[in-house]
Amino acid sequence: MSASTNSSGAILRANLAKDLRLEWRSKDALNAMGFFALLVVVIFALSFDPTAEESRRIAGGIFWVAFLFAAVVALNQTWAREMRNQVLDAYRVSPASASALFLGKVLGNFLFVGAIEAVVAPLFMVFYNLRPLGPAWQLIVVFLLGTWALVANGTFFAALSLRTRNREVMLPLLLFPISVPALLSMVEATTTILAGDGSAGMWMKMLAGYDVIFTVAGLLLFELVMNAE
Amino acid sequence: MSAPSKSHSLPADAATEEQRIALDRVSKVFGRVAAVRETSLEFIHSRIYVLLGDNGAGKSTLLRMMAGLAQPTSGSITLHGYTRERMGYMAHASLLYDELSGMENLRYFAQLYGMAANTDAVSRCAGVMSSVALDPALATPVRDYSQGMRQRLSLARAMVHSPQVLLLDEPFSNVDAASASQMTALLSKLRHAGCLIVLVTHQLSVVKDVGDEFITFRAGQLISSRRRGQLRPTDIIQ
Numbered sequence: 150m151s152a153s154t155n156s157s158g159a160i161l162r163a164n165l166a167k168d169l170r171l172e173w174r175s176k177d178a179l180n181a182m183g184f185f186a187l188l189v190v191v192i193f194a195l196s197f198d199p200t201a202e203e204s205r206r207i208a209g210g211i212f213w214v215a216f217l218f219a220a221v222v223a224l225n226q227t228w229a230r231e232m233r234n235q236v237l238d239a240y241r242v243s244p245a246s247a248s249a250l251f252l253g254k255v256l257g258n259f260l261f262v263g264a265i266e267a268v269v270a271p272l273f274m275v276f277y278n279l280r281p282l283g284p285a286w287q288l289i290v291v292f293l294l295g296t297w298a299l300v301a302n303g304t305f306f307a308a309l310s311l312r313t314r315n316r317e318v319m320l321p322l323l324l325f326p327i328s329v330p331a332l333l334s335m336v337e338a339t340t341t342i343l344a345g346d347g348s349a350g351m352w353m354k355m356l357a358g359y360d361v362i363f364t365v366a367g368l369l370l371f372e373l374v375m376n377a378e
Numbered sequence: 379m380s381a382p383s384k385s386h387s388l389p390a391d392a393a394t395e396e397q398r399i400a401l402d403r404v405s406k407v408f409g410r411v412a413a414v415r416e417t418s419l420e421f422i423h424s425r426i427y428v429l430l431g432d433n434g435a436g437k438s439t440l441l442r443m444m445a446g447l448a449q450p451t452s453g454s455i456t457l458h459g460y461t462r463e464r465m466g467y468m469a470h471a472s473l474l475y476d477e478l479s480g481m482e483n484l485r486y487f488a489q490l491y492g493m494a495a496n497t498d499a500v501s502r503c504a505g506v507m508s509s510v511a512l513d514p515a516l517a518t519p520v521r522d523y524s525q526g527m528r529q530r531l532s533l534a535r536a537m538v539h540s541p542q543v544l545l546l547d548e549p550f551s552n553v554d555a556a557s558a559s560q561m562t563a564l565l566s567k568l569r570h571a572g573c574l575i576v577l578v579t580h581q582l583s584v585v586k587d588v589g590d591e592f593i594t595f596r597a598g599q600l601i602s603s604r605r606r607g608q609l610r611p612t613d614i615i616q
Contacts, residue, residue, distance in 0.1 A: 163489040167475070174477040174519070230475070239473035239535065242445050243490040244463040378448055 164253025178223035189215035194276040209339030224303040247372035258300040282345025298331035305367040397423035397459035404453035431595035466541030476521035491539035525552035546577040
């Protein structure tokens with residue numbers, strides 16, 4: 150009886166279901182992340198009084214920076230749960246693959262951050278009186294690719310900082326510099342679509358490339374990170 | 379706590395003569411501190427080994443190395459006739475999710491060992507829970523369990539995949555006398571079914587009647603190894 154008799158897909162589903170159940174019961178990450186993102190959006194809306202044109206120019210930056218910071222809250226929580234009662238050791242002694250754990254966490258975080266974005270984005274549009282002049286459906290693609298970039302990278306670096314003394318501080322220090330290319334693509338793509346000047350295709354392709362590279366790198370390296378003493 | 383159910387966890391296949399774990403001059407060093415020094419031991423199936431010693435003697439580190447959670451700095455640990463997949467490990471921490479119920483915890487860990495989320499797995503988990511005298515229908519999250527209940531659930535988690543080797547770190551801490559006696563009865567049954575059990579404890583009085591060999595460590599070094607009949611009253615007092 151081994152995990153090989155069970156597919157990695159089943160273990161991935163078990164990990165995802167467990168993470169969703171844990172978050173549903175505690176709501177630690179969702180509450181903190183939602184509150185933080187909303188706070189940033191409201192503070193910026195009250196601090197500036199931009200015209201519609203200016204709003205389109207700055208909205209992408211404000212939105213994604215708010216979510217980059219908010220996602221850190223969820224990412225720290227996701228591994229803190231595994232360290233509480235040393236549950237990660239129970240996973241490590243099992244034959245289940247490290248990549249199933251990593252991918253389960255990435256999917257879970259993607260759903261958490263995506264859910265908060267789905268709530269905050271419409272409010273953001275209202276606060277900043279935004280109406281995209283470019284193809285609005287592309288915003289959804291940018292949101293999906295951008296969110297995946299944040300959580301795939303963030304989940305890996307959160308695991309990397311797991312055993313450091315100040316992991317809450319360490320995660321942004323590791324994550325933010327490496328997220329710069331993705332953040333640039335997200336902001337530029339969002340601004341281009343909102344302002345309706347030109348095509349966001351190049352930025353979206355760059356974002357997709359970034360997602361593929363960092364997801365594969367995370368899957369390949371995660372076992373080393375998980376088993377580090 | 380009610381009497382243990384008969385549907386307790388027993389290894390699926392019988393032990394063979396070759397089944398043993400051999401430690402050859404195993405050492406573990408953390409920085410400048412040697413937690414385990416040049417330890418050579420052999421653990422044979424169908425026996426209960428009790429590791430004794432003061433805090434910091436290296437018992438838990440040795441158990442972690444046997445579980446594959448830590449690598450020896452030098453020396454080797456060889457499994458003969460065993461695989462890591464068929465090992466069960468119970469740590470000093472509970473290794474349980476506080477927000478999930480006992481049954482939810484067990485079902486999750488059963489899936490990690492390849493048991494599909496079907497009725498067989500559910501009944502298997504329920505059987506293991508009953509074997510440690512916990513009610514499988516209890517929906518209370520683990521955070522509301524008493525310390526003794528957590529310990530028993532932790533033991534159930536370690537047994538959920540019918541392991542051939544059980545590595546138990548302080549299984550009786552915070553467990554009342556009646557529960558401890560039921561746990562030792564369960565361990566004794568598992569031993570008779572061929573399971574190799576290595577446990578770390580400070581409570582020698584609890585296991586003096588079920589342990590087969592008593593191995594004492596001090597400052598990372600193996601001091602003595604005695605069979606049950608060779609135990610001295612001073613060992614039990616220590």
